[in-house]
Amino acid sequence: MKNILQVRGGAGDLTKADVNVSPKDNLYLAVNSAWQKDAVIPADRTEIGVNTEIDMRIEKRMKDDLAALLAGKEDVNSVPNLAKAVDFYKLALNIDQRNAEKTAPIQADLHELLALKDFSDFNTLAASNLNQILNSAVILPFAFEVDADMKNTQKHALYFAGPGTFLPDTSSYQAPDAEKLLQILAKQTQHLLELAGVETAEAEVIIKSGLIFDQKLAKVVKSSEEWSDYPACYNPISLAEFLIKFKSFAIKTYLETLFDKLPERVIVMEPRYLDKIEALFNPDNFDQIKGWMLMKFINNSAKLLSQEMREAAFPFRQAVSGVAELPPVQRQAYYLTNDFFDEVLGVFYGQKYLGQAAKADITQMIKQMIKVYESRIANNTWLSQATKDKAIVKLNALVLKIGYPEKLEAIYDQLKVEPTVSLYENQKVCSVIRAKYNLSKLFKPVNRNVWLMPGNMNNACYDPQRNDITFPAGILQAPFYDLKQSRAANYGGIGATIAHEISHAFDNNGAQFDENGNLNNWWTKQDFDEFEKRTQAAVDLYDGVQYGPSKLNGKQIVAENIADLGGLTCAIQANKLEGGNMKDLFENYARSWAQIQRPAAIKTEVSVDVHDPQPTRVNIPVQCQKEFYETYQVGPTDGMWLDPEKRVEIW
Template identity: 55%
Template structure:
């Protein structure tokens, strides 16, 4: 096939099945085309693939368990707070009550917002509204101080806008999407009893205000830069940015104090805050808050409200159908009691033998990583020593946590017979979560907290805790199975493990030391070399086409560095065990198999910090000399990249 043009990502279109593809031309399509040809995207999803099929199977298993718990067919296990999750599930699946209640559960909150008649009203109510979970045009949160992760501090930022990303407002789809949102919101207001005239006033004001916000808040590309979030500012300087809005009054009401220093995550927003938060903007702000509110709460009301709130989501993702009511009921219980459900899943379905095997593989990957760092040919000894110290300090979280976080003990569910509605319970849970978060301000950082529940098909690295988390749900085929070859497991879970380890040394993780503090531990020359290699990784993916989209190399660079380091370490471990690499690369490609609707591709690429799976599979393989040896890839083959174009960092 000498006519094949050597391209980044392999030849051909990775979104289109090609059963004639060879691994030398397109590894991803060669491995996955038969599977993709048979794969169908369910009507209530916008994507399906290896990750999604595992997630769907986990969900089906847990949905069956929750149905059995609710009916009394199965006894609810004696696991703290699981009975509350089942109680919430019962409320969520009771559509007779939800439909009979209609818009009644939200009336008091709707009137609270509609009753704001002046700028002074809004200022007086703002802190209470924030504590109750209403959206304001700015946000505060409590989290570990990035430069001293033993203590918590206050972070300030802008709001979430209506469209997925600031760049979406500049896309050809923006007008259509905002039009769908407008029609949907007018209908929801009407169903909730708001007059046609008032609804139009709120929506027009909201859309105008949201356009102003979109010019100021950060894009997904900007959010991908962790260190750029850290901009400490004194209370006096912070308050001086607000002339019309009494920020001191707000902080005293919301936090119960005025902190001496805050961390400003969005400097551009803060510099322009006065132009956004003033009396002249009051009616637009009120409309914006009401539009946020009605769209957020509609799905917790009747089936009619659920259906009326679906068109905007449908326009964003292309998903043909709304998820069933029973699926939504499980998802509500799962998201509200996520860690509880995750522990139940882990204890019930995750074996001790699997945990031991995976822990062994993690330790193996860490050893390989340490050896690779020690042999690294572009780092000085001083930086190598620091990197190895960071690696050795890494905390491992596998399966599910030993103890459930205290927030779940505090959440209460009021059943229907005691006057509880689904909406009132979700509001109460949201308010308790906000209270719980704010109370952390004067508490030491809890490093035992897990960022992911055990039933989530994912994994993560937390630079501020220097820990990696592997939930029980990801530890199954095709990522991991005792029935697969060792090589296949290395190409699956091995690469995932090493990917998370590599995040400790990506463009963000590299800024944090072994204790999770943002601190430079590099020599100047080493960091310059790392920055140059990072630029090469950006260029490697920048401008690549995927379906109707073009990739932004900067937005996805941290994940691509982690893929590069992860695949290299996993391949090294596989080779050292004397395993063949064909199975290794085949399973690496297999785990990224996916089929997506066009609208979903557009939305995900605009906001995601990961490259699309098919390109992750191909591009990283193209950068490994061993891939060329394994499949005898030669110049003229679609997967061939010249040696000088193969990006190598870790």
């Protein structure tokens, strides 16, 4: 008789293929090992798997289509503003022109930053509306953004946050390889600055100062775990309270360059950072601030310049991700274009590749899943009737966004592309337009028809502030979804994904927003206390699970794991109602998350992502489903067995 130690996530190592393993011991490996043992990660990528292959399929289609548009073989007027996207792509693709320009496109902006003598100079630059440099290169040590007010989503509010650090997360600075990574960044930055004409001694001072400031930031800004608590970002204070936090930086003058009229209050997303802003952002720290901004500027700008600069800016990314080769120019050109024109390209993609039959079928599946969810809430054993009623109101208020939007957002009419100037200059102009467009929304009503994801994206999402779920055309393909595969397989793929996104309306973050998307407590205290107990059980279930070189942080990934658990449970119930084959469902669920990653990429993902790595998203949710035990006859001596009292069920 087998005597397998009971483990969360099944017996065995998910990073090592085992073609002889049974689904009873490890469902993920049983389904994916035959693929996994022969899979090869492309040199210019950090992973390969089902989702990467879909991404690559979308990317190839779009690059082929952009080539056809450039050649006049596709209609460039088929989607509004598509011609602009094609012009931008052509600029990004022209590496010969970028090589000829070398670092000339950035010289004026670089020297304006280098010329800053003191903090007073910086205040002057900021008062001139940043001379477009700071905004376009994202190098300020703080950020403002306009978004819907979490407690009144009909109106916009101004949000304030701190900057990102050089390493992927604040926790990265405690890792054993932190110093090595920072040394690689320092050497890379030295090379880039010298290529741009900065003297060696000056570059060394810039880098030394910049790294000191980054270390200070890392002790104050939020970690990924902290960011995972979305409602904790809502900390409104009056404008007067906000302004008084800044003693040295002319914050009021700066804001007056951004807005014709200032708001009455600011939503502070990082209160700890705001409390420390004067200690960080002051004349004594000027050289450190200047060094940090210059490091950000040169590293962010290099990708838009020559091949030599692209290659010089690669070592740090390589060290953090483990990727072996710099992605080719054509791939880079597509993603640079997609960064500004994603919705335009997404509509083109959706119109061309998503059929009406598939869209109608997906719509029906989503409506079916909502009915299943309603049934599960109605029959829930741990909620009071009052909370159930409000949950069902929220569920039935969900807005569905499938495929691609019918109308483009207004920003795309405003973006400008000038084919006669450099890629860097066009990127800067588009960045400034985008920043101004966002800030211009402050006193306008919220457009609830905006899509968070474009049609050419392989992903899906729930937006708590609009109470909507989005399924772009990009994800609506095999193995997640295919009209030709069984309904049960589709439930294991896109069905579980649909229910996953619905579950986000009731995860530890989404549960705090009402049917209108407002941050508003609609629970009884007793029910929410029980919900928090179950949420903690989900944290504990995943926390410390080993995957490759890293251990999962259960608190950081809890919202996604609540959604995974609820999504699979509801997909199973929908499949049972239709008499579907459970093995088809479980096997396609496991297949949908097949992936192998470079170890460095795993470490980075685990430190920053609110999702756990794809292979770890299979076995633990499955271990919590009684139908899995019934389907595969799993018993206490099998590797996939988890004692009933350890299984977590929330939705």
